[in-house]
Every structure is written in C-alpha cells, then in structure tokens.
Amino acid sequence: MQNQDGQPAEPETETISSLPTSEVNDWANYRDDEVMQQHSAIQAEEAGKIPFVGDKEPLSSLAEEYKSGNPILLEKIKVLTEQYAAIRRTRGDGNCFFRSFMFAYLEHILESQDRAEIDRITVNVEQCRKTLLSLGYAEFTFEDFFSLFLEQLESVLSGKEACISHEELVQRSRDQSVSDYVVMFFRFITSGEIRKRLEFYEPFIQGLSNTSVEQFCKSSVEPMGEESDHVHITALSDALGVPIRIVYLDRSHDDKGSVSVNHHDFTPAAHEVTDANTGGAVALEPFITLLYRPGHYDILYPK
C-alpha cells in the first residue's frame, strides 16, 4: 500500500475530468439562437471599441496606422495628405458605406444650410417611396425608416425650430435607434432602385455574385450588415441624385512603380448639367468623399 501515512488518495475524478472532451461534438449542441446571441455579444464588444461614427482625426492618424506597413500604402497616404485634411472612421460592421454616407450628407447640409438641396432630395425620396410601392413592398415595412430620415433632414436645417448642433449630429449618428434606421432607409432606397432598373444592373450583379437581381437585393442589399459594392453605391447615388467620390487606398501601382491614388466619381445621371459652351455634359463636383480600403469605407475631408 502506498498510502501508509494515511493521506487520502488523489481523487480519481480529476484524471477523468482532464480527459479530452469531445469539443467537436459539442458544437452540434449549439442552437441557432445561441449562435446568434454569441454573434451579437461579439458585435457589442466590437462596438465598445469603435463607435458607429468616430471623431474627426487628422490624416496623420492614417499614416500612423501603417507606420511599419506596406511602402506603397505609405506613399499613397503621403499623396492623400496633399489633398485631404482629415478622416472620420466608421465601424466596420458591414454598414460602413451607408453609415459614412449618412453622416457625410447630413453634415454637409448642416454646414451648408442648403435648403434647395433638401427640397431636391425630398422629391427623390418621394419618388423612391412610389418605386417601392410599385414593386409590391408593404408600406408599413418602410414608412418608419422614411419618416425618420426626413426628420433628420429637417433637424439639420435651421428653420422654424433651432437646428441641432454638430455635436448633436454626431451623437445621433452613434445612437443605434437613429443610425440603424437611417442605414436601413438607404438599404430600401438602394434595393428599390436596383429592382426598378433591373436590366441595367443585371450584368453587374451577375458579374459579382451570379444570382438573380431579386436574390441579390434580398441577400446582399436588404439585410443589415451586408457589405456594399459599386452596385450599391451606383444605385444609392442615382436614386437620391447625390454624387459620391470614392478614393481608393490599396496596394495597386503601375509597372514603373510610381504611385498615384485613384478615385472614382459616382455621378447620378440626373445630376449632370449641360456645359453652356461645349454643349457636353459636365459632372458636378461631389461633396461627399469616402475613403475605400478593401472591405471598408471611412469619410474623407478635403483641404
């Protein structure tokens, strides 16, 4: 006998419990709602790190981010710094394009107090409402999102009631009950526009995902958190009549190794004005500039 000194033997259960449990099998026991709960817990944790819409930061913070990174990117950031003064980051939750657009647009109205632009976009919004109805959407599915957006528009314009401060706009953009509603409003607008001009968008969508236009809208436009591509941007810009500039920050460079920063202007057809001298179409300069890095959009501020 080894236990001569009367000490109790090591409990055998310990060796049993340290045996590898079948972790693989355990996964089968997770129910869908548990997976979703876990998913939203992770999202909430991420939310603590970056608000829906961040503070305005000098562009040097972007350079700081890539300090020891790819030399092409650093070179491009240098080029960017010549034209742009600041960046405002948005949360990378799949809604960043819509969220960036929302803030940049409302901020522009707040600063410019452009009543004519509000009147113009309101006409487009009404048109979108008709589009959705004609496509068979039940009005109660989208009316709350529409009225919330129109409310935000009114609130950034000083009129009968005092307009909200810049700080208040930032707060609202970080408040889920406002921010997500506006994002969903844009998703409705985008989906309606794509379906309305099905023939135009079909080839682009097939190139992207090889699905039908309707399926694309259902699975890649209307659900929250689905990322945006050039199809979404084109459709939103067209539907609302708002030009958007996207500046691309990626590792691409030409054969000679020289670096330039590409940008693309999404110009709604209705927004082109005819040049008095040449008779040709002149695109208006976009007042919204977004920075695209593969998979993410932030807001850029020109100098």
Next chain:
Amino acid sequence: MVDFGRVKKELQECNKDFDVSGIKVGPKGDTNLSHLLGTITGPVGTPYEGGTFKIDITLPDGYPFEPPKMRFATKVWHPNISSQSGAICLDILKDQWSPALTLKTTLLSVQALLSAPEPDDSQDAVVAQQYLKDYQTFIGTTHYWTNAFARTNAFARTYCVEEKGQKLVEMGFSEALVRSALESVGGDENLALEKLCSN
C-alpha cells in the same frame, strides 16, 4: 422594445387574404403581441398537402431589426425542420433577415421550404438522410406525419390510424402501441408489425 405599432399593421395585412395565401397570424394567448401563433397550410402537390401547421412565433426586443424566432408547434417531418423541437433551418430567420421582410413574407418562405427541402443544409440529420437515401420512405413518413399531426380534423387523424392499424389492433396489440409503432416507422404497416413483434 418591439415595434408594436408595426406588428399590429402586420397582423392586419397578413390576415386579410388567408383564403389565398393559407397563412394567418394572431396573438398566442392574451393580448401580448410579442408572442404570436402563425398558421400555414401544407402546399398542394407535396406530402404536406392537407395539413395545417402551427408555428410558434416570438418577437425579440429588436424586432424588426432582429428576426422573429419561429418554431413549428405542429410535429412535421422535413429535412430542414427538427422532428423533435420544431426548430427551423432557414437563412432569413438568421443572418439573411431584413426589416424589409414581414411575418407574412417569412411564413410564406417557411411554406415554400415545405415545397423545396434543402437536405444538404439540414436541421434534422435523420430526416435528411432518409430524404437522400430512401426518398420513397421519406414521402411515406411525411404523409403519415402530416395525417397524424397536422390534420385539423380529429376524425381524419383517427381514421388514418384506424385504417392502417386496424389489422394490428385485431392481432391483439394495444391501440397506443400500434400508434407509436406506426409513427416510428413512418406509417408502414409491415414495418410496424415487425417492430411490435421485436419488442
């Protein structure tokens, strides 16, 4: 908070064309609108035809940003629906949900799922295996489950067991045993007899 204003409008809209869609939704017990009961009819031309399926619906606080939780309250034999818990495997009830969808469009999708099972993305592995490997038995079992559990008419349900199990009962097995044996083998008389004898 659930957007109850919207839920009320949804109920109105959903229930106005029950005759056409075969879909309705109402409050489950009291007036609490976050717990609802949906009803769909089995699609014509499928082994679910003739059945009326009840679906338990719970609306989470984030509705309509978060998907409604749906579960079959009526037992159903389908690769994408748990034969035990009624849990439904459908993308729009998870990450493909959108506030653009409604209780009605969601129930229509559930109804469409009955017509078009996706055994490769199964919820119930046993049913999915049967669907893939022994389709005829799958059809038989589904018919049986539809008749046994989803017939609103109690007469039809009794009739179904009586017709199939009559001989077995005559052999001296109790009706309860016959019923459970039939259920476990998917309604096949001979298999049920085998099972009864092996017990």
